[in-house]
Amino acid sequence: MKKNKPKYRQxxxxxxIVIAENGYHQSQVSKIAKQAGVAxxxxxxxxxNKEDIxxxxxxxxxxxxxxxxxxxxxxxxxxxxxxxxxVETHFHILSQDKHLAIVTQLELRQSNIDLRQKINAILxxxxxxxxxxxxxxxxxxxxxxxxxxxxxxxxxxGTMDETATTWVMNDQKYDLTALAPEVHRLLISGCxxx
Amino acid sequence: MKKNKPKYRQxxxxxxIVIAENGYHQSQVSKIAKQAGVAxxxxxxxxxNKEDIxxxxxxxxxxxxxxxxxxxxxxxxxxxxxxxxxVETHFHILSQDKHLAIVTQLELRQSNIDLRQKINAILxxxxxxxxxxxxxxxxxxxxxxxxxxxxxxxxxxGTMDETATTWVMNDQKYDLTALAPEVHRLLISGCxxx
Amino acid sequence: MKKNKPKYRQxxxxxxIVIAENGYHQSQVSKIAKQAGVAxxxxxxxxxNKEDIxxxxxxxxxxxxxxxxxxxxxxxxxxxxxxxxxVETHFHILSQDKHLAIVTQLELRQSNIDLRQKINAILxxxxxxxxxxxxxxxxxxxxxxxxxxxxxxxxxxGTMDETATTWVMNDQKYDLTALAPEVHRLLISGCxxx
Amino acid sequence: MKKNKPKYRQxxxxxxIVIAENGYHQSQVSKIAKQAGVAxxxxxxxxxNKEDIxxxxxxxxxxxxxxxxxxxxxxxxxxxxxxxxxVETHFHILSQDKHLAIVTQLELRQSNIDLRQKINAILxxxxxxxxxxxxxxxxxxxxxxxxxxxxxxxxxxGTMDETATTWVMNDQKYDLTALAPEVHRLLISGCxxx
DNA sequence: CATGAATGAGCTTTCATTCAT
DNA sequence: GATGAATGAAAGCTCATTCAT
Numbered sequence: 013m014k015k016n017k018p019k020y021r022q023x024x025x026x027x028x029i030v031i032a033e034n035g036y037h038q039s040q041v042s043k044i045a046k047q048a049g050v051a052x053x054x055x056x057x058x059x060x061n062k063e064d065i066x067x068x069x070x071x072x073x074x075x076x077x078x079x080x081x082x083x084x085x086x087x088x089x090x091x092x093x094x095x096x097x098x099v100e101t102h103f104h105i106l107s108q109d110k111h112l113a114i115v116t117q118l119e120l121r122q123s124n125i126d127l128r129q130k131i132n133a134i135l136x137x138x139x140x141x142x143x144x145x146x147x148x149x150x151x152x153x154x155x156x157x158x159x160x161x162x163x164x165x166x167x168x169x170g171t172m173d174e175t176a177t178t179w180v181m182n183d184q185k186y187d188l189t190a191l192a193p194e195v196h197r198l199l200i201s202g203c204x205x206x
Numbered sequence: 207m208k209k210n211k212p213k214y215r216q217x218x219x220x221x222x223i224v225i226a227e228n229g230y231h232q233s234q235v236s237k238i239a240k241q242a243g244v245a246x247x248x249x250x251x252x253x254x255n256k257e258d259i260x261x262x263x264x265x266x267x268x269x270x271x272x273x274x275x276x277x278x279x280x281x282x283x284x285x286x287x288x289x290x291x292x293v294e295t296h297f298h299i300l301s302q303d304k305h306l307a308i309v310t311q312l313e314l315r316q317s318n319i320d321l322r323q324k325i326n327a328i329l330x331x332x333x334x335x336x337x338x339x340x341x342x343x344x345x346x347x348x349x350x351x352x353x354x355x356x357x358x359x360x361x362x363x364g365t366m367d368e369t370a371t372t373w374v375m376n377d378q379k380y381d382l383t384a385l386a387p388e389v390h391r392l393l394i395s396g397c398x399x400x
Numbered sequence: 401m402k403k404n405k406p407k408y409r410q411x412x413x414x415x416x417i418v419i420a421e422n423g424y425h426q427s428q429v430s431k432i433a434k435q436a437g438v439a440x441x442x443x444x445x446x447x448x449n450k451e452d453i454x455x456x457x458x459x460x461x462x463x464x465x466x467x468x469x470x471x472x473x474x475x476x477x478x479x480x481x482x483x484x485x486x487v488e489t490h491f492h493i494l495s496q497d498k499h500l501a502i503v504t505q506l507e508l509r510q511s512n513i514d515l516r517q518k519i520n521a522i523l524x525x526x527x528x529x530x531x532x533x534x535x536x537x538x539x540x541x542x543x544x545x546x547x548x549x550x551x552x553x554x555x556x557x558g559t560m561d562e563t564a565t566t567w568v569m570n571d572q573k574y575d576l577t578a579l580a581p582e583v584h585r586l587l588i589s590g591c592x593x594x
Numbered sequence: 595m596k597k598n599k600p601k602y603r604q605x606x607x608x609x610x611i612v613i614a615e616n617g618y619h620q621s622q623v624s625k626i627a628k629q630a631g632v633a634x635x636x637x638x639x640x641x642x643n644k645e646d647i648x649x650x651x652x653x654x655x656x657x658x659x660x661x662x663x664x665x666x667x668x669x670x671x672x673x674x675x676x677x678x679x680x681v682e683t684h685f686h687i688l689s690q691d692k693h694l695a696i697v698t699q700l701e702l703r704q705s706n707i708d709l710r711q712k713i714n715a716i717l718x719x720x721x722x723x724x725x726x727x728x729x730x731x732x733x734x735x736x737x738x739x740x741x742x743x744x745x746x747x748x749x750x751x752g753t754m755d756e757t758a759t760t761w762v763m764n765d766q767k768y769d770l771t772a773l774a775p776e777v778h779r780l781l782i783s784g785c786x787x788x
Numbered sequence: 789c790a791t792g793a794a795t796g797a798g799c800t801t802t803c804a805t806t807c808a809t
Numbered sequence: 810g811a812t813g814a815a816t817g818a819a820a821g822c823t824c825a826t827t828c829a830t
Binding site for chain 1: 802803804805806807
Binding site: 035036037118121122123124125128129132160163164166167169170171172173174175178181191194195197198199200201202203204 | 229230231312313315316317318319322326354357358360361363364365366367368369372375385388389391392393394395396397398
């Protein structure tokens with residue numbers, strides 16, 4: 013399995029740094045290779061093509077998001093609490109990795125539609141996590157029984173995403189994680205049963 | 207004033223169609239010129255460069271958004287009603303122009319950071335409109351006096367944007383405008399004063 | 401005759417200024433037209449094409465060179481004196497018109513071979529003047545009877561030209577005309593009969 | 595060192611031929627690449643850009659001029675003899691390479707001011723060689739002690755250059771090298787002490 | 789005579805990918 | 810497995826010239 017060889021990670025980590033520092037369109041394969049300390053051709057021993065680096069990168073990092081969040085919400089009982097942990101963890105991971113935040117919030121969005129479709133497929137896992145919390149909340153009566161799960165999920169994801177992007181575009185100069193409780197409060201109101 | 211000459215509009219309209227149909231990176235200047243029925247060189251009599259077409263396009267359309275919404279909310283008294291009109295109008299305009307929806311929700315986001323900064327500057331006008339409604343709602347006591355306007359605005363814009371993008375990525379196959387009331391309800395709950 | 405109409409001169413004068421200030425390759429027809437205070441299209445009422453402006457310009461100015469020199473040497477008896485007047489006048493005219501010096505010594509040489517052939521044809525008149533002085537000197541015994549007129553002419557013209565070009569490339573910051581006597585002395589030595 | 599790799603020379607040699615045969619402005623990079631038997635992109639592995647090909651070409655060839663002349667004059671004692679060797683060698687090298695003569699005497703002069711400045715910097719080496727011969731001649735008393743070295747150098751270079759250019763513009767149809775002794779005689783007269 | 793909006797051909801350079809070593 | 814030299818397709822923009830008014 014290539015994914016476990018050291019050069020695989022080396023190349024992905026190099027890609028995050030190179031893209032964050034140079035921008036998506038200035039991140040040539042040769043630049044990533046140099047940062048990773050391998051030859052250009054070596055990249056193609058681990059990835060089908062350039063797009064495959066980006067997809068793998070996103071898959072890898074998004075998997076980390078889902079894992080971390082699942083771990084954090086495991087002990088929580090109420091859906092509202094789980095949502096709070098999700099927002100907090102989401103913001104926290106981005107706060108921890110300056111480069112990753114730039115790459116996911118800004119640079120990767122410059123990719124073409126094809127790549128974006130694939131990124132969306134990967135995102136499904138994360139969106140499914142939101143859905144499951146919402147469904148659970150509806151089942152326990154914590155959330156309104158007629159809550160539109162798809163719309164609520166779009167609100168939750170759209171709000172976290174917009175908040176994170178604004179923070180990155182403002183050069184990450186304030187504390188993103190500190191915003192989690194208020195963002196959570198805004199989101200939760202619409203979901204609750206009266 | 208070049209902006210009032212027929213070829214200016216002709217080129218912008220052509221750009222929307224060409225970009226929606228071919229994607230941002232496959233929209234060569236020559237393709238836009240052909241669609242507009244002018245020579246390649248003519249483009250450069252009306253626009254500084256290719257990027258300028260996109261900026262002008264966005265400025266133009268976003269101006270239309272703001273105008274339409276301002277017109278619609280003019281007669282409304284309550285902030286909540288104004289927000290409903292905004293969501294409805296936002297969704298309605300996108301529903302009316304299949305090509306425009308693709309361009310603003312998907313293609314324009316592939317632009318580089320420079321262009322995105324300019325797009326953001328244009329967006330400021332729209333975000334300001336949201337802010338003014340929120341502030342008014344706080345003043346009249348309709349919204350919580352401690353509502354964080356910036357976060358609330360990010361929720362509102364992020365939710366509308368995410369909802370619209372999901373709709374476009376699903377090939378616009380359901381009725382976006384019909385979602386306005388429920389989206390509005392989700393958004394408004396968090397803003398209201400108890 | 402178009403050459404006597406005011407706009408003809410206006411355009412030539414504009415060309416000298418524009419080329420001197422912007423360089424040969426940055427002297428678009430539209431720039432010359434603007435400087436001349438006429439519309440782009442008007443240029444083509446007076447000149448066949450862009451090259452024709454340059455040829456006419458050179459013809460015009462070189463004719464002036466020949467006229468001035470012929471006038472100056474008219475009263476001189478000895479060939480050596482005539483050569484001195486030629487060098488002096490050549491350097492003097494260039495010293496008087498900063499723009500013209502840049503155009504003839506630097507910018508016009510960037511033209512393509514076709515144009516250069518035509519410029520050379522015009523130069524023939526000037527070179528013929530040198531030849532006639534040399535032939536006269538040989539006839540009167542002032543110059544060696546076996547002097548190779550073609551080579552001597554190439555020395556004379558080559559030296560004046562190189563001296564003038566070096567002066568222009570040094571930003572015309574010393575007195576070119578003052579060099580005439582010494583240049584003349586260097587040139588004349590090889591021509592004289594023992 | 596790229597300059598020693600075979601493709602470096604291959605491309606320079608191709609450039610000389612292509613420029614001589616097609617003219618400066620009709621020498622597209624693709625044409626040079628084809629003549630050199632490499633891909634267009636390969637050019638850019640060896641040269642920064644198109645201009646760099648020309649500068650390198652000139653540097654290369656002019657270095658050859660200086661080397662050859664230095665070699666030839668090494669055994670000569672008198673400055674006058676050295677000058678003769680210089681003129682002869684200068685003419686000889688051009689006579690030997692039809693293409694090179696066209697490129698240096700005609701085509702390279704069409705370059706813009708920037709490139710010409712760089713060419714002039716390279717020429718400095720050659721002009722310095724002339725100066726050193728003149729200074730030596732002054733020191734040994736062979737040349738007049740009050741000889742203006744700069745003007746004499748301009749005469750020498752200007753005359754050789756004009757003679758060579760005239761020869762090229764006459765399709766190299768007479769023997770340039772045969773002119774060296776008479777050119778030398780013309781030049782030397784003005785320098786000698788009485 | 790004069791205008792100036794419109795035309796459209798033409799070219800340097802980049803960079804993802806390959807493949808001989 | 811690893812290398813990195815070589816490939817070659819692809820596109821934005823300029824500007825001399827025209828011609829309807």
